[in-house]
Amino acid sequence: MDEMDEILGEFLVESHENLDQLDRDLVALEQEPGSRALLGSIFRTIHTIKGTSGFLGFGALESVTHVGENLLSKLRDGEMVLTQEIAGVLLELVDAVRSILESIEASAEEGSPDHADLIARLTALQCGSVAAAVTAPPAQAVTILSHSVAVTEPVPASEAVVPVAAQPAPAVLAGPPSTNPAEEQGAAVEPVVVPEPAAAEATPLGELLVEKGVVQPEDVSVALMEQQVASDGRPLGQILVEHGKASKEDVGDALESQAAAKRSVADSTIRVDVDLLDSLMRLVGELVLTRNQIVQHAGGMGDQNLTRASQRLNLIASELQEGVMKTRMQPIDHVWSKLTRVVRDLGVSLGKSVKLEMQGRDTELDKTILEAVKDPLTHLVRNAVDHGIESPEERVRAGKTPEGTLLLRAYHEGGQVIVEITDDGGGINPKKIAAKALERGLVSADELARMSEREMTSMIFLPGFSTAAKVTNVSGRGVGMDVVKTNIEKIGGTVDVQSTHGEGSTFRIKIPLTLAIIPALTVKCAGDRYAIPQVSLVELVRLEGEDASKGIEQISGAPVLRLRGSLLPLVHLDNELGLAAERSDEQRATFIVVLQAEDRQFGLVVDEVLDTEEIVVKPLSQQLKGMGVYAGATILGDGRVALILDALAVAQQAHVVNAARDRAMAERLTELDGIASSTESLLVVGLEDGRRMAVPLATVTRLEEFPLTQIERVGSRQVVQYRGQILPLVNLSSYLGSGGFGDPQESLQVVVYSERGRSVGLVVDRILDIAEEVLAAKSDLDDHGLLGSAVVQNKITEMLDVRQAILGADPYFYSARELEESGVPA
Amino acid sequence: MSTQQLSTFSVDRYDFGVEVATVQEVIRYQEMTRVPLAPQSIGGLINLRGQVITAIDLRHRLGLPPRKPGVLPMNVVVRTDDGAVSLLVDKIGEVVHASSDDFEMPPETLSGPGRELIRGAYKLDGCLLLALDVRRAIDINAAV
Numbered sequence: 001m002d003e004m005d006e007i008l009g010e011f012l013v014e015s016h017e018n019l020d021q022l023d024r025d026l027v028a029l030e031q032e033p034g035s036r037a038l039l040g041s042i043f044r045t046i047h048t049i050k051g052t053s054g055f056l057g058f059g060a061l062e063s064v065t066h067v068g069e070n071l072l073s074k075l076r077d078g079e080m081v082l083t084q085e086i087a088g089v090l091l092e093l094v095d096a097v098r099s100i101l102e103s104i105e106a107s108a109e110e111g112s113p114d115h116a117d118l119i120a121r122l123t124a125l126q127c128g129s130v131a132a133a134v135t136a137p138p139a140q141a142v143t144i145l146s147h148s149v150a151v152t153e154p155v156p157a158s159e160a161v162v163p164v165a166a167q168p169a170p171a172v173l174a175g176p177p178s179t180n181p182a183e184e185q186g187a188a189v190e191p192v193v194v195p196e197p198a199a200a201e202a203t204p205l206g207e208l209l210v211e212k213g214v215v216q217p218e219d220v221s222v223a224l225m226e227q228q229v230a231s232d233g234r235p236l237g238q239i240l241v242e243h244g245k246a247s248k249e250d251v252g253d254a255l256e257s258q259a260a261a262k263r264s265v266a267d268s269t270i271r272v273d274v275d276l277l278d279s280l281m282r283l284v285g286e287l288v289l290t291r292n293q294i295v296q297h298a299g300g301m302g303d304q305n306l307t308r309a310s311q312r313l314n315l316i317a318s319e320l321q322e323g324v325m326k327t328r329m330q331p332i333d334h335v336w337s338k339l340t341r342v343v344r345d346l347g348v349s350l351g352k353s354v355k356l357e358m359q360g361r362d363t364e365l366d367k368t369i370l371e372a373v374k375d376p377l378t379h380l381v382r383n384a385v386d387h388g389i390e391s392p393e394e395r396v397r398a399g400k401t402p403e404g405t406l407l408l409r410a411y412h413e414g415g416q417v418i419v420e421i422t423d424d425g426g427g428i429n430p431k432k433i434a435a436k437a438l439e440r441g442l443v444s445a446d447e448l449a450r451m452s453e454r455e456m457t458s459m460i461f462l463p464g465f466s467t468a469a470k471v472t473n474v475s476g477r478g479v480g481m482d483v484v485k486t487n488i489e490k491i492g493g494t495v496d497v498q499s500t501h502g503e504g505s506t507f508r509i510k511i512p513l514t515l516a517i518i519p520a521l522t523v524k525c526a527g528d529r530y531a532i533p534q535v536s537l538v539e540l541v542r543l544e545g546e547d548a549s550k551g552i553e554q555i556s557g558a559p560v561l562r563l564r565g566s567l568l569p570l571v572h573l574d575n576e577l578g579l580a581a582e583r584s585d586e587q588r589a590t591f592i593v594v595l596q597a598e599d600r601q602f603g604l605v606v607d608e609v610l611d612t613e614e615i616v617v618k619p620l621s622q623q624l625k626g627m628g629v630y631a632g633a634t635i636l637g638d639g640r641v642a643l644i645l646d647a648l649a650v651a652q653q654a655h656v657v658n659a660a661r662d663r664a665m666a667e668r669l670t671e672l673d674g675i676a677s678s679t680e681s682l683l684v685v686g687l688e689d690g691r692r693m694a695v696p697l698a699t700v701t702r703l704e705e706f707p708l709t710q711i712e713r714v715g716s717r718q719v720v721q722y723r724g725q726i727l728p729l730v731n732l733s734s735y736l737g738s739g740g741f742g743d744p745q746e747s748l749q750v751v752v753y754s755e756r757g758r759s760v761g762l763v764v765d766r767i768l769d770i771a772e773e774v775l776a777a778k779s780d781l782d783d784h785g786l787l788g789s790a791v792v793q794n795k796i797t798e799m800l801d802v803r804q805a806i807l808g809a810d811p812y813f814y815s816a817r818e819l820e821e822s823g824v825p826a
Numbered sequence: 827m828s829t830q831q832l833s834t835f836s837v838d839r840y841d842f843g844v845e846v847a848t849v850q851e852v853i854r855y856q857e858m859t860r861v862p863l864a865p866q867s868i869g870g871l872i873n874l875r876g877q878v879i880t881a882i883d884l885r886h887r888l889g890l891p892p893r894k895p896g897v898l899p900m901n902v903v904v905r906t907d908d909g910a911v912s913l914l915v916d917k918i919g920e921v922v923h924a925s926s927d928d929f930e931m932p933p934e935t936l937s938g939p940g941r942e943l944i945r946g947a948y949k950l951d952g953c954l955l956l957a958l959d960v961r962r963a964i965d966i967n968a969a970v
Contacts, residue, residue, distance in 0.1 A: 286876055289876055290876075528859065528860065528862075577862035577863055578862055578863055579862055618877070618878040620878075620880070621879075621880040621908055621909060621911060622908040622967075623864075623865075623868060623880055623882070623911075623964065623965075623966045623967065624861060624864060624868065624880060626967065627861075627863065627864060629863065630861070633859075633871055633878045634878075635873050635876065635878065639873055640857065640859060640873065641858075641859040641870075641871040641872065641873050641878055642859065643859065643861060643871070
């Protein structure tokens with residue numbers, strides 16, 4: 001009887017796959033009612049299930065699928081066109097088949113399902129085709145034309161596979177039926193094993209022939225048309241031969257290469273039991289642990305051969321690990337594809353029109369993570385359709401397209417997988433959320449007053465929250481979002497929401513690539529070692545004794561490090577863990593591990609940074625599972641156990657990621673910036689009598705030195721040739737009445753101002769310095785040519801009125817600019 | 827009348843017995859990694875042939891005074907639904923046969939948290955063997 005169980009098992013697995021495919025195909029068919037490819041695929045799937053159920057003696061299943069098959073046959077032959085009603089009933093058929101399969105799975109028997117109603121409806125629809133048939137041919141003609149142009153349509157080709165080429169040996173399990181239309185119409189079960197998934201991807205016959213240059217695209221179109229119109233079951237190849245467009249041999253060759261392609265796609269994959277993969281993963285995990293131990297010991301032994309062998313072991317173990325992890329990776333499409341039906345059904349029942357778009361369907365995730373994330377994803381999608389996207393009328397009123405768009409996006413980034421669910425619906429109103437949260441006592445008025453809009457929106461993740469006006473069957477029981485958050489955090493991921501009221505929302509889920517073996521940094525704290533997953537690691541900072549006390553400030557009573565212009569909140573790990581600090585002398589260096597938790601960074605102060613290594617994550621036992629700060633445990637190279645820290649949990653416990661802290665820090669930052677901005681850079685120069693003058697450095701273009709011999713006179717002015725121009729000079733000392741004291745010099749120090757092609761040079765006796773000063777003390781000595789005086793570098797320094805001085809040299813210096821500014825073209 | 831085989835061990839001045847089938851193995855002191863912030867009853871984590879096992883200090887669990895400094899506990903590793911868990915005890919005893927006839931309700935002598943964890947006692951010649959309820963003993967979070 002075991003053999004029977006095996007057969008049954010395989011039947012169930014394959015049927016479930018087929019049903020999922022049916023869901024997808026039916027929803028796609030609704031968008032393209034005339035698609036022969038989809039119709040053909042759907043028909044074949046139902047036919048397969050019917051055939052096998054007959055073979056296995058499941059009468060109810062057979063009769064239900066039989067009626068469905070009849071209906072589909074009419075659709076496929078173009079006698080009927082798919083309507084939403086028909087699609088709905090067909091989807092019901094899929095559900096009915098599923099429920100029978102469930103019963104078979106549970107008890108190896110169908111039970112006694114009553115699908116009389118469904119069968120009656122299917123039959124009724126089928127008969128109702130009489131009226132439809134009249135209008136069918138023109139519609140049919142339209143469909144054909146559009147398809148014949150695109151020769152890549154797989155349907156005609158697969159229907160045209162000549163029996164000769166497509167007859168692999170019969171096997172016990174019925175795969176999809178032989179694809180000869182003649183056989184399909186009324187033949188009994190055809191046990192034929194042809195790889196199903198491959199069929200849809202094999203190159204269609206027509207295309208193959210065109211590729212080979214045997215026929216022209218027009219010939220294929222004509223032949224296709226004839227095939228549809230004649231409906232006598234002649235395969236495409238035969239028609240082409242009859243038309244004299246291709247020879248029998250050419251067609252035969254093409255068919256063979258098509259069949260070959262089909263075979264190889266199927267042969268390259270293999271079905272494996274998940275349990276087997278799990279145990280492989282476990283073994284590899286143990287191997288990694290043992291490898292760590294060997295590598296560590298081998299290093300200390302100094303035996304060349306041993307070292308080499310252990311290095312080789314290292315490489316092999318890493319590759320093996322990578323390979324096994326890959327086997328468990330599945331594309332996220334496995335979960336997404338099921339969502340097409342969910343969205344469709346929900347849209348229909350709520351009267352909303354939703355277009356589902358997907359990007360990054362082949363982004364891969366570890367199977368266990370995929371399982372864990374399936375439900376939260378589904379809930380978020382349902383939520384988007386239920387609460388996010390508005391009804392078509394509302395949308396039109398808001399100036400949007402009546403059809404809403406739901407975009408699913410997945411991609412890898414920084415060791416994680418990001419999944420985004422974006423809708424262009426009504427968005428989330430932070431005020432409404434705030435009010436509801438207040439009403440439910442989830443937050444106090446004080447806390448609300450201090451919240452940002454984003455924080456308010458994020459309150460939807462609080463337990464016990466729901467703003468649905470009425471609790472629909474779908475979502476709104478107040479148990480949805482917080483469960484989503486918990487489930488995602490359980491696997492080490494995060495979820496957040498961004499929304500613009502009226503425009504839409506984006507939910508972003510971040511999940512780790514894999515749970516089992518991760519690279520980590522080991523650190524020492526209070527005599528124990530801890531591991532920190534590298535995925536949260538940003539950088540390592542080491543402060544020598546002095547720098548530590550200088551660089552670390554206190555804001556609202558919490559230590560903060562100024563790192564490259566930003567403030568990093570610090571957490572002392574020994575404090576957080578309630579351990580006695582191994583605080584020795586101040587001279588010792590401070591080690592800070594900069595971690596990223598959600599979108600905040602913080603620094604974890606530890607005693608020592610040890611090493612990076614790959615560790616196997618061992619889950620904590622039930623007694624310790626609830627402890628947020630630990631993500632698990634691992635066994636280090638020397639056999640001792642180390643706890644793995646959860647960066648986010650540590651941050652939360654230390655209250656490092658809270659809004660109040662952020663605000664205090666932001667204030668401090670602006671303070672620091674403010675201080676920086678009220679300092680000015682000044683150029684300090686000396687005049688002939690020793691007077692000190694300062695000018696703002698910002699407006700100075702250049703400092704130049706000209707030998708006296710280069711100075712020339714134009715009228716009463718001194719000028720010098722400078723970069724192709726004539727540079728008028730103003731001797732500041734003379735200009736300000738300080739002249740005549742200096743020793744004649746061989747060269748002049750000139751401060752050059754250039755603007756819009758005009759330049760002026762201020763001659764000074766000496767360039768003294770550049771100073772940064774907070775211009776606090778200023779007195780406005782109203783002297784000619786001066787703006788006042790200030791204390792610069794502890795000396796009284798006069799501030800030059802640069803503008804006046806420049807105008808003294810070139811009255812038209814600013815004219816161009818002023819003209820421009822007043823709107824008059826210069 | 828039915829006989830059971832019990833693994834025995836002692837904690838403080840009390841002797842305990844646990845069904846043999848529940849015990850995976852008995853080993854001497856293993857180096858433990860402490861778990862800061864964990865409930866006091868958690869002695870630490872040990873490495874048992876590549877598996878990380880949680881060690882629960884029975885002394886604390888039973889409300890008994892802590893071990894004298896320098897005295898190292900032994901490990902009684904028991905099987906549970908959640909995997910293996912180690913119970914930290916003072917001394918390991920032998921496997922004894924006890925009959926259900928000798929089984930009685932818990933004595934009044936043991937008070938405090940310990941009472942909840944004892945199912946009853948076996949009266950054997952000259953000594954009382956307390957039957958430890960392993961499931962309750964390891965369920966730290968249930969206790970408030």
